[in-house]
Amino acid sequence: MTEKKPESRPKRPQSVYTLLVQVGRKTGDGLPDKATGAGLICYASGVDEAEAVRETVAVLKQADLAPLDVEGYGTLEDRQAAGDVIEGEERILMDRALRENAVIVAQMTPFYD
Template sequence: MTDAPEPKPAKPKAPEQVYILVVEVGRVAGDGLPEGATGAALMCYASGRTERNAVDETVRVLKEAGLSPLEVESYGTRDAPDGFVPGPDDLDLMDRALAENAVIVAQVTTFTE
């Protein structure tokens, strides 16, 4: 009888975090942006195990919503924001994003020419 190799211990998964993202979107038909807007910037709070995961999920959700994401900029996590000081309302939305494993659009700023 041979000794079977011991199974490797499972790698612990990284905990979910909330990432602060700003997504620039362009115009597409039916996007819901106001007439005359050339695009918009969306402040989003997205849960994810990694920044890449949060960005990918945010882009997927925005595309499903009929928007056209062009660029995503990350401002770090809730626990280590980069140049952003979240207020009480922001913290509530971040808690919700984490609890619901969701992407929350907290603010929309439209661009015009």
């Protein structure tokens, strides 16, 4: 009897999505003492934006952050089509997210009341 090999589906290509994540306060989150939360610019790889969002939320929760809201700005191509100029450090971080299949937090801005 021969073993049946599982059917291999074609691998879907990964893209990098730019996400703006708002986080609230949580014990041990590392935010400044008087901050009420923060906004994070993240670059996350995924086969679609939903996957990139899920992975980003999971990584931030593992880092003891409390994600409240995620706003997607699309892929590199989407952003360029919208007129965004992406170069230098931003492009390097996006390339790294794609290469490492990772979530990169590029910027964190604390919020204060």
